[in-house]
Amino acid sequence: MNAMTQETGLRTLSYSEAIREAMALAMDRDPTVILMGEDIGVYGGAFQVTLDLIDRYGPDRVMDTPISELGGAGVAVGAALTGLKPIFEFQFSDFATLAMEQIVNQAAKLRYMLGGEASVPVVFRMPAGSGTGAAAQHSQSLEAWFGHVPGLKVIQPSTPEDAKGMLLAALDDPDPVMIFEHKLLYKMKGPVPAGHYLTPIGKAAIRREGRDLTIVAGAIMVHRALEAAERMAQDGIDAEVIDLRSIRPIDHATILASVRKTGKLMIVYEGVKSFGVGAEISAAVAESDAFDYLDAPILRLGGAEAPIPYNPDLERAAVPQVDTIEAAARRMIRREV
Amino acid sequence: MTDTPDNRPFAIRTYAPDQLREALKRMYLIRRFEEGAEDSYMRGLIHGTMHLSIGQEASAMATCMELTDADKITSTHRGHGHCIAKGAEVGRMFAEFFGKETGYCHGRGGSMHIADVKTGNLGANGIVGGGLPIAVGAALSAKRLGKSDVTVCFFGDGANNEGAFHEALNMAAIWKLPVIFVCENNKYGMSTSTERSTAVKHIAERAVAYAMPGITVDGNDFSAVAEAVHHAIARARAGEGPSLVENLTYRWRGHSKSDRNRYRTKEEIEDWMARDPIARFRAELIAHGILDESGADAIAQAAIDDVQQGIEFAKSSPAPAVTELTRYVHAEA
Structure with a gap:
């Protein structure tokens, strides 16, 4: 120590x-x-x-x-x-x-x-x-x-x-x-x-600061997004990664401030894509002044519209991975979405 | 030796005259409250729906006879009687039904969520069987916190076919928790009779599956209910675990305001109305010299007066502010 x-x-x-x-x-x-x-x-x-x-x-x-x-x-x-x-x-x-x-x-x-x-x-x-x-x-x-x-x-x-x-x-x-x-x-x-401390409920954490796009992620997707961000950094793409931490309540202020800065928003989550966390955050941005700062469509990267399968390759493909996060982010930067 | 056995009914030989008169008063209060609620609904003063317990007053009152404010109950969608029997004021109950800020739930709960936490009523419940595990949890608290409080879990014959019934009774038994499961079997879960819904003849028979005592009593006989619950409470307070008491009773009214009574006969209803639990208890008290006719009439009149005052209080109470719609979703900081 x-x-x-x-x-x-x-x-x-x-x-x-x-x-x-x-x-x-x-x-x-x-x-x-x-x-x-x-x-x-x-x-x-x-x-x-x-x-x-x-x-x-x-x-x-x-x-x-x-x-x-x-x-x-x-x-x-x-x-x-x-x-x-x-x-x-x-x-x-x-x-x-x-x-x-x-x-x-x-x-x-x-x-x-x-x-x-x-x-x-x-x-x-x-x-x-x-x-x-x-x-x-x-x-x-x-x-x-x-x-x-x-x-x-x-x-x-x-x-x-x-x-x-x-x-x-x-x-x-x-x-x-x-x-x-x-x-x-x-x-x-x-x-x-050590000892007793409280991490407040309802506050997101910026895990990596960046200028080029905002990636909002939760749980294990935070780590995958961070790895994808490091890979992209080698090519000069500077992603901001926000760890959502709390789904209810959601820390809108941190997300909106980041979107105003980067102009691009990608939401990465493991739950099934539709009707999920991504929709909620997308809507919150669309309903706010941060919408005016967007220079690309919002991108949701969520779980597949299927139950989680048994076969390991299928299981891997059912939820976002570092590769898929990186590829989607690069498409977004290239305005291909 | 001149000892002669005391052949008087359990309630008469166990409770003081004042307690018995108060019990009769509260039974009248339940009946008049339900009628007042029904009348207010017909006049359009109350919206939504309600489930009336007219005909079941002995079950509610006799069950609560020995409970203190520290003892808990969980109640059902047909819970007005339980609330009054546990000690609630009818004025604040009417105020809740009228959706007023002065109601027990500040107008947020209504008939189906009526509660009075201060007198130990953890609430009526809109979900059939919803209170069963919650009652077990309240009993767990008492045991862990070293208190001698018991929890009475009211539920109906309909709830006995919910999975929650099985899970709750099993857990109460394996952990020997101080809970008394009181089934008010009024023969119908909405329109479906127990004969059609339930594999056993008496719901109390199901106690065997949970290694706890089970007893079926005439739920319109105040003394019979009081005696069965008395023994179950004693067992619970002694740390010996839960019991199941089945009160056979009948609701004179339909399930709710939408009921057109297509599933039971006029004869059946009249037969049960002839077994009016209030009239029986009143006659018993008079027969044993606890009251005379004029004394009983005075108690009945006092209940009418209380209900009228309660309705006036509700009518004149303020409604909650619409700006406070989301108040109470979470604790206030």
Whole structure:
């Protein structure tokens, strides 16, 4: 460890270690925080994110649930309504489809339906995304679905530092928050500050400053966009890469300011292209004064209009990759779109 | 030894006369509230729809008899009676139905989301079975936070065929949570009878599948309901886990305002109206000397007065400002 990292308390942790550290920190600070989910105890969760936490906090605070996503999510909602702060892990975010009732009708709406007389401080952890060979029912990116629901907050951190800080911010929030964790990021390492800190929900981060075009991306697409940007930089193309971080609420100000600067906007996301995050951001730009600064059509690069396939080549082709992001950006710069 | 067994009904020998008179008052209040709501709807003072619980008053009141404000209930779309039985004021309830700022939900919830968190009512629910897992979560909170509070989960016969029923009862049982599942079986889920919808004769039989006690009682018999729930509450407070109580009852009115009563006969409705839970409880109290006729009449009149005052309060209350449409979506900073 060099002097600088000692000063700032930065350690290198994986994304999953950062989430685990956030949960442990939260449980140390607040006895009402509990973890719930399928096989999160001795098994450590399907992606080992809760590994060993049951040894530290016991089965009353690290609760294995039956395979009951609807009921489990509802128990978490009821517990949140009455004094606990549950972090509920869906084993795969796809399984939240079984719990839509409790998430969409109950968690999201209870505060409003009860005229502000109730609060549902629940966090749903959502392992998401493709690239694991798990095919159509274990690989989806459904974050935009939940972005459509007033009352929910939807975030997707792309770095270990943000994973910790945004999970802690989610726990600090009196309303339900869904945190989408891309499965391919779990092993990614990065600097993570020690101790308790909050990364605000609703603020995007500019990961690379540039003049020539704006690329807005989320989760693993941030890293692919950054790699594509570095390749293009060798040819003098200077892309700005914005890490969306939060889908609901969206940080319009950061995106619009960037578009006013570059005049070109590309949105890269893993969810199915149509009716998604790209449409929302495109519309926000089209409805704003930033529209006047555009000197090329907006480009959405999203997931294919198909379920995630099993065959690895097909699976790769179903979502944006570094090559496809780079090629699309170069076409945009050449005004071929 | 001159001990003679006390053969009086459970409620009479268990509760103080004041408590019993208050219970009768609240049953009248439920009946008159529902009638007042229906009348206001007919006059166009209330929009939307509503699900009336006339005929089910004993189930609501007797179930809530031993609950404190710290104990929780989750309610259903037919939840006005539960709300009153748990201790809500009818004025603020009418105000909610009238969509007023002074309503329990500041006009945002209406009939189907009526709640009174301060008296432990976590809310009616527009989703059949929606409250079942939430009740289990409330019971989990009590257990984890070391409180002796219990949660009563009201649900109907329709909800017993939802997947949430299975998941919720199973989890409550494996974790031995202090929750009492109270099924108000009024024979019909909208128009579909339990005979056509449910494989078992009595919903309480399903308790066996969750290794919890299950009992079916006459839901129009105040004392029978109170006794069954009393034992379930004692079991829950003792940390022994959940129970299922099935109250057989009947709604005199249709499912909602769209109901044209095509699925049940006039004879059936009249037969159940002859088993009026309020008239039965009133007669029981008089028979056991808790009240006389004039005392009962005074209680009934007091309920009428409360409802009239409640409606006046609602009418004269301000509506929410349209500029506050999105208030309460999130916590205010």
